[in-house]
Amino acid sequence: MAERKTSSTNYINQSFLETKCALNEVIYLLSKRWITEVLFSIEEGNNRFSSIKDDLEYISDHILADRLRLLEEYKLISKNHIAEIPPRIEYALTPTGIELSNLLDQLCKFGENEMGLHSD
Known part of the structure; x- marks a missing residue:
């Protein structure tokens, strides 16, 4: 927490x-602002800090780092250190993160279809 x-x-x-x-x-x-968008970005295959940052162009480095830390703390994403030169870190959804992402997708569809809200 x-x-x-x-x-x-x-x-x-x-x-x-x-x-x-x-x-x-x-x-x-x-x-928390950006938390679901970071989760969805990783789900879409953006598994590096830079690719998530490119996908979410208005997020600051500080907030992105904080949201990744929170998602990892809650075991919704995993962080894989790749021993290369230079070292590389990749993020992936955990099974719990996949389950939450599916639930959030259902909530998005509910908002669009049942409540008439829009999503871009």
């Missing part, structure tokens, strides 16, 4: 909600 100021009311409220249902923690993670 990401670091939060433990004395804040927001932290106390979020902690309470997370004890009520794990969905609240999932929603908290997914509500």
Whole structure:
């Protein structure tokens, strides 16, 4: 879980909600800007930092690095160090990440088809 100021009311409220249902923690993670787009970009085959950055042209390096760290922390992606010169890192969805991505795809379709929302 990401670091939060433990004395804040927001932290106390979020902690309470997370004890009520794990969905609240999932929603908290997914509500972070760019998190789902990074997940989808990796699913689409962008497995290197630079290719994800190219795919999501407006994301900053700092935010991309943070979102990759969070996705790895929650075991939604794996990070593979390739011993080459120069060294290379590749990212891939874990089975849990694939399952979440499928659920998110269903939610996208629900939003489009049942709620009349649009997705580009």
